[in-house]
Amino acid sequence: METNFNDIQQLWQSQKASNFDIQGLISGLKKTEEKQRKERIAIAIITPSTLVFLFAVMPWGESKAILFSLLVIAAAMLWVGWLSFSSALKPSDDSESFSNKAYIETQLTKLKQRYKIAGTYMYFYAFLLAAAINVAYFVLLEPLSATIRISVHLGLTVMMFVVMHISVRRRIKKYDQTLKPIMEQLEKMLLELKG
């Protein structure tokens, strides 16, 4: 006897979910939410605290150059923090309830943004920090000889870029192994959705 589509539907709908510990799940979720809330509070405190510390220990009142340097560092930290936040695949945001096509597009944009942050923006971040720190050191090292000052400026700048470069390379290598295959899959799905 031939199976028609209604039979297939009945066959499909005959499957039932096994019993699931929904109370245990809710309880676990509530605990996780509480933990995440505490983490968010901690993050919200750490960045401003770092900035407050810098302003407390640096003699910014004595020199406009040091004040400028601190403001650049603060702006750079906030900018990178915002970039990371906006590209994070958060456990919950509105995109979860978008249509499949819109959802995949959002996820792809965010993943591409993470690559861009690692590959481009982090170098610019290093440049901003290096510039700001060099400005501050220019003032703070004034009493020292020119040779020492030039060595400190050069050493500091090179060290910052080398550390940043190694960290960026590592990050991109990790993304190539983890994010890239997911992005390729999502791009394939998106092509399919676009017909």
Next chain:
Amino acid sequence: MKTQKEQDFEALYQSHKDKIYRLCLGFVREKDLANDLFQEILIKIWRNLESFKGESEISTWIYRIAYNAALTFTAKEKKKSEQQTEFPENLDLAEPENYSQEQEIRLQILYQAISELPELDRIIATLLLEGTAYKAIAEISGISENYVAVKVNRIKTSLTQKLNPQTHGN
């Protein structure tokens, strides 16, 4: 005492658990993975519950979340098992003990047929098997109703052929 959110979540769970579970089995056939996906979907529904604004049917909203979770889950799983066979021959079914042997074989053929479809067609196929209207399928997937109709015809033919190998010679 249970909060309003807990009560709403439990009600949604009771009314949609079977559909969500079947959706999971349409995307991943290993029981452990299907359970992982099922749990992931429930977590996403919980986390998004307060953002439901009633702009669409609650079931459409749930399906969107569930299928989006299934799509990213599948993408991640494919990455993990690129070198492995995607769907093993020995399949786990939802509740094998409840089925007759014949029904079990037919279900395995149905899973196999669905697993051979591309992701978008899997979404449409599983929604179709749940009896979802074309309009809702279009809303969930983000494609036009006309394109849904084209896909539906192909999917129905494909599934019917696969479940009737003696008639269609497959």
